[in-house]
Amino acid sequence: MKSGVHGAGLAELNAMVAVATHKNFRAAAAELGLSPSALSHAIAALEKRLGVRLFHRTTRSVALSDAGEDFLSRVKPALAVLADAMESVDAHQKTPTGTLRINTSALVARRILMPILLEYLRRHPDVRVELVAEDKPVDIVADGFDAGVRLAGSIPRDMVAVPCSGDVRFIVVGSRSYLRERGVPKTPADLVHHECIRYRMSNGAVYRWEFSRSGEELAVDVKGRLTLDDDGAVVAAALGGAGLAYVSAWNVDDVLRTGRLVQVLGDWTPAEPGVCLYYPAHRHAPASLRALVALIREWRRPSSRAPRP
Incomplete structure (x- = not known):
């Protein structure tokens, strides 16, 4: 039987x-x-x-x-x-419900996602959003996330990617007092004569500063006495005159406008594709995720009245 x-x-x-x-x-x-x-x-x-x-x-x-x-x-x-x-x-599959889990970085959460998610929650009252912000890279499938939001260049190729922002630039900045004392570098090679604030990534490696101009690409292992693992601390150290810092322009746009930090080597740091929401191409996206994708695309349309990141 x-x-x-x-x-x-x-x-x-x-x-x-x-x-x-x-x-x-x-x-x-x-x-x-x-x-x-x-x-x-x-x-x-x-x-x-x-x-x-x-x-x-x-x-x-x-x-x-x-x-x-x-x-x-x-x-x-x-x-x-x-x-x-x-x-x-x-x-x-038909109606946005349940919990939507998203992984991103702290900066992207603050700068890009929060206004989008607040509008999303207003439109879809039956959905709960769990946003985990961490700077280390994660496997969104293995860690149980529905989607991630990261820089386009770091997204695995087998994912569906939906642009969430315009281009982003990683730039070199220093305080006016530091530049008066040590001078302004003209090329990446000049960094050997400067105190640089180094950044240690989540995998333990120290980040090599990346530059590009007219087809020439460089990755410089800068020298410096101070190594940090937090973006905010790097900016604070640069403001304090500890040396030059390599940071996202999003992290320092306010202090650049006020003149507390000054950008250098601008012609060596071109813009690159910004952040994208991404999710597995081989999975059926639930209605809650499809609704978020639709909102992001609406948010990014030039004709949309909603403020865009």
């Missing part, structure tokens, strides 16, 4: 319930969208698999056998639970 039950398909079990409900093969077949002969074959296959007769059939009537009554009493509640589960999954 156990092997027979394991082999029974959901379609066969639903066929049995329909016949038991209508007590008529033609009416049951119409409900299921089958021909009467196909339905009869499905019931016969189920009976053969179980090794018992489920229905007593004559040319005029259909009635459950004792074994059929017992089997139906056990199967019908389970089918109802399955139907409810399938409806719930279907609802997730």
Whole structure:
């Protein structure tokens, strides 16, 4: 009996319930969208698999056998639970509900995502958003996230990427007092004569400052007495005159406007693609994620009245 039950398909079990409900093969077949002969074959296959007769059939009537009554009493509640589960999954695919988990960096969370997510929550009251901000790279699939938001250049190629911002620049800055004392570097090679504030990444490596101009690309292992692992601390050190810093322009736009920091080597730090929301291409995106993608695309349209990052 156990092997027979394991082999029974959901379609066969639903066929049995329909016949038991209508007590008529033609009416049951119409409900299921089958021909009467196909339905009869499905019931016969189920009976053969179980090794018992489920229905007593004559040319005029259909009635459950004792074994059929017992089997139906056990199967019908389970089918109802399955139907409810399938409806719930279907609802997730059609209507934004549930929890949407997103991984990003602290800077992107503050600078790009928060205004978008606040509008998203206003539009979709049945969705909960869990935003995890950390600077180390993560595997969003292995760590259970629905999506990530990172710089375009760091996104794996097997992901769907949706732009969230304009271009970003990583620039070299220093305080006016530092530049008066040590001079202004004209090329990346001049950095050997400067105190540079180094940045240690989450993998333990010290970041090499990257430059590009007219097709020439450089990665410079700068020297300096101060090594930090926090963007905010790097900016604070530069403001304090500790040396030159290589930072995202987003991190220092306010202090650049006030003149507290000054950009140098500007012609060696061109803009590059900004941040993108990304998610696995091989997975079915839930309605909650599809709704966020739609909002980001709306947010980025030049004609949109919403403020854009």
